[in-house]
């Protein structure tokens with residue numbers, strides 16, 4: 001088993017980096033990648049913990065790219081944490097996130113739902129603050145019954161409290177990953193909400209600006225989606241990755257390491273991903 005997409009308290013997951021590594025080691029994962037939103041902060045703690053546990057940990061990240069009307073996330077793998085280009089892109093994304101958060105909280109206050117900042121800091125654990133934290137705070141004040149209801153009613157892209165962040169273009173996001181010697185992978189393609197023809201055109205366009213892979217095996221993909229994305233990977237010579245998008249208790253339906261198949265051997269996937277990154281060194 002491998003899981004190449006998990007979040008920690010450094011973004012919107014609820015396991016600390018060390019706790020996530022411990023959980024992955026306990027499950028006997030052959031490889032783990034932490035792909036926090038807009039930050040590599042987890043690795044200061046996660047890399048030594050993984051080394052001590054004998055766990056293969058791949059340095060990853062998840063970036064939000066400009067796209068409408070669906071969601072376009074890009075994963076980066078085998079990253080050089082010291083890359084000045086990637087660091088500056090992440091700093092910029094964190095700034096955009098902070099500005100968006102301010103405006104989102106203003107919107108909620110205008111809707112009669114002022115949230116306590118220090119409570120939000122507690123919920124986020126000091127990491128990058130995101131909508132799932134705001135959703136949890138809305139549950140706590142009794143505005144909604146569940147985190148999902150908070151998205152459905154307020155925070156989803158078409159919701160009254162939604163405020164868009166500034167985001168990188170596909171070209172710039174992929175270039176930032178490559179500048180750090182990493183492989184760039186299209187995350188959870190179903191979230192783009194494109195029909196077959198539009199998805200193929202999107203993948204082809206991303207491929208032309210250097211996309212290396214596609215997250216075919218994902219906890220929320222059904223068999224038909226997996227078959228379709230596998231065919232796209234083959235057609236466009238993209239590596240395939242497997243990830244759950246585990247976030248801990250903030251997304252209780254998703255378990256670490258639980259990724260549907262059928263898929264090639266984990267060793268084959270890992271070797272192809274490493275080779276894809278190697279091309280950018």
Ligand code: AMP
Pocket residue numbers: 012037064129130131132148151152156157
């Ligand atoms: P942010 O980076 O702050 O925009 O928040 C992104 C996080 O919110 C990701 O973990 C998404 O999975 C989650 N998210 C986005 N839209 C929804 C939705 N409609 N329902 C549940 N979670 C969502």
Ligand code: FE
Pocket residue numbers: 007012013037130247
């Ligand atoms: Fe998230």
Ligand code: FE
Pocket residue numbers: 062073187188
């Ligand atoms: Fe994502």
Ligand code: ZN
Pocket residue numbers: 005007035062245
């Ligand atoms: Zn994610």
